[in-house]
Amino acid sequence: MATGMTLGGFLRSQGVTRRAFLKFCSTLASTMAIPTGMVSVMAETLEQASRPSAIWLSFQECTGCTESLLRSHAPSIESLMFDFISLDYHHTLQAASGAAAERAREEAMHAHAGNYLVLVDGSIPRVKGYSTIAGISNLDMLRETAAGAAAILAVGTCSAYGGLPKAAPNPTQALSVAEVIDDRPIVNIPGCPPIPLAITGVIAYYLTMGALPPLDPLGRPLAFFGxxxxxxxxxxxxxxxxxxxxxxxxxxxxxxxxxxxxxxxxxxxxxxxxxxxxxxxxxxxxxxxxxxxxxxxxxxxxxxxxxxxxxxxxxxYGPSITLAAGLGVAVGAGAALLARSKKHKTEARLHGDDPDALKR
CATH class of the missing domain: 4.10.480.10 (Cytochrome-c3 hydrogenase, C-terminal domain)
Structure with a gap:
């Protein structure tokens, strides 16, 4: 993807039709409790999004969360990796290894400082020597990588709560992501493993809205855990x-x-x-x-x-609270989309850009 190219421009270059794009937006709207009347606005907003960099860190885990992601179907892993996000670092999926792999992580952190996403699966051992990557402890790597992140997605119960590694007697003194990082937005996507759509849906929502979805008291997206x-x-x-x-x-x-x-x-x-x-x-x-x-x-x-x-x-929680949560998601999403749509239209007029896209 060319530097600065929007998602809409990239999809057009790959031959994605307007109908296919709107179908994806309709699926996303239904999944994330966004009103169907907002689909066209969502399409316009998502089209203008730039592809964010993502760094995936695997700590004390079984690779089940990655296996779950590989089986996602809306969007697929191919579109997630190459159309929606730039997955710049992932132990299991990347071709590079050793020093080259760590350089990829460091380069992504510096090139996209303040704007990249960090996805974490696995708990973080507090006891030294239990788990290291390239000689770096999981605790230090998480702190270093999270420092410049826009947001963190704790994928799976191990990263969200500590999971099996934290179960008694917890010999590694395993921690959740939120017990280590307290100065960055965190979305918990628990499950052993989590539902694939819960992972990709949150990422797609972030691309669409430019913000994280509404969360429950445990930091989980209401659309999937409400x-x-x-x-x-x-x-x-x-x-x-x-x-x-x-x-x-x-x-x-x-x-x-x-x-x-x-x-x-x-x-x-x-x-x-x-x-x-x-x-x-x-x-x-x-x-x-x-x-x-x-x-x-x-x-x-x-x-x-x-x-x-x-x-x-x-x-x-009872039906009244569930209904209120759903309404809150819908109203908040609609307001965010309208605001972002107006912003994009204003910027397009100022720069002389064509606001109509993906109409082929």
């Missing part, structure tokens, strides 16, 4: 009727009854699994016959056994 799985689960009617599977192979299980008695943590787990699903929308754990283990919640490894039921009763 409701608990229990409220969106297709087995919920069986719960309300008191119909539960007692074992994984009894008649209730075969009829698709609620898995609450088998330890399902969906009532206390906030995530988009039940409606976004996995593997390009094919299924999710409960649909496959296993209860939710609560992997997008803090300290889920230390909250009892996987097959122990949570207390019964009223779960979650």
């Amino acid at each position: 409701e608990n799985i229990h409220d969106r689960c297709y087995r919920r009617p069986f719960y309300d009727r008191g119909l539960f599977a007692e074992t994984f192979d009894d008649e209730g299980a075969r009829k698709g009854w609620c898995l609450y008695k088998l330890g399902c943590k969906a009532p206390l787990t906030y995530n988009a699994c039940a409606h976004v699903k996995w593997n390009q929308g094919v299924s999710f754990p409960i649909q496959s016959g296993h209860g939710c283990i609560g992997c997008s919640e803090p300290n889920f490894w230390d909250k009892g056994g996987i097959y122990e039921s949570v207390p019964m009763g009223q779960f979650g």
